[in-house]
Amino acid sequence: MRHSAFLTAIIPSVDSDTRLYRSSVRLDHVVIAVSDFERSNAFYRDVLGAEVVEIDGRVAYRVGEQQLNVHGPGTRPAMVARIPVAPGNSDLCFEWPGAVEGAVEHLRARGIRVEAGPMTRGGAKGHGTSVYFRDPDGTLLELISYAS
Numbered sequence: 001m002r003h004s005a006f007l008t009a010i011i012p013s014v015d016s017d018t019r020l021y022r023s024s025v026r027l028d029h030v031v032i033a034v035s036d037f038e039r040s041n042a043f044y045r046d047v048l049g050a051e052v053v054e055i056d057g058r059v060a061y062r063v064g065e066q067q068l069n070v071h072g073p074g075t076r077p078a079m080v081a082r083i084p085v086a087p088g089n090s091d092l093c094f095e096w097p098g099a100v101e102g103a104v105e106h107l108r109a110r111g112i113r114v115e116a117g118p119m120t121r122g123g124a125k126g127h128g129t130s131v132y133f134r135d136p137d138g139t140l141l142e143l144i145s146y147a148s
Contacts, residue, residue, distance in 0.1 A: 029060070029067035031080075031106070032139060037072050037087040039136050044068070047110055048094060048141075063094060088138030093123060100129040100145040107133055107143075114142075 034040035037059060044050040050061035050068070058075060061068040071077055071085060077113055096103040100118045107114055117131035121144060128144040 027066070029069050030090075030092070031069045031071055031077075031085050031136075032070040032090045032092070033085045033087045034070055034135075035137050037070070040070070040072070043136050047107070047112060066094075068092075076122065088135075090139040091142075093142035093144055095123070095125075095128075096143040096145040097147075098145065099147045100131060100143070103131055103143040103145060107131065 024026070041052045041059070041061075044061045045052055048061070048063050050063045053060050053062055055069075056099040058073070058077075059070040061070060071080075072087075104114055104118065112133050115134060117133045118129045119131075120127055121130040121142070122128075123130075123144045123146070125146050130142050130144040132140060132142050
């Protein structure tokens with residue numbers, strides 16, 4: 001793979017296909033922040049099919065095998081990032097299981113405006129087709145399809 005001068009400077013030259021150590025580490029959860037639990041719970045449940053769960057007195061959204069821990073009004077997390085996540089400042093991508101046209105129709109049927117796409121984007125599994133939209137606080141959300 002050819003890289004620009006900038007990418008050559010920041011991407012290690014080690015061939016990841018030949019290295020001896022392969023990480024089995026997986027992403028378990030990420031944190032998002034919301035300004036209104038009731039509104040966001042409904043959005044993530046109805047639009048992304050999230051299971052809204054309570055864990056140790058906190059709200060989380062389970063989407064497939066991933067989990068979004070949710071910070072919001074009245075929560076006091078024990079540990080936070082140096083600059084804590086705030087409503088509307090996240091950018092998340094979820095894999096859509098079928099063709100991207102199905103994702104577009106799914107969003108439109110729920111009154112969600114597609115902000116950009118469909119367009120070709122690079123994701124964890126290579127190139128896919130993505131559409132972009134926002135949650136009620138303005139967090140950028142992406143649905144990527146790897147279906148042909």
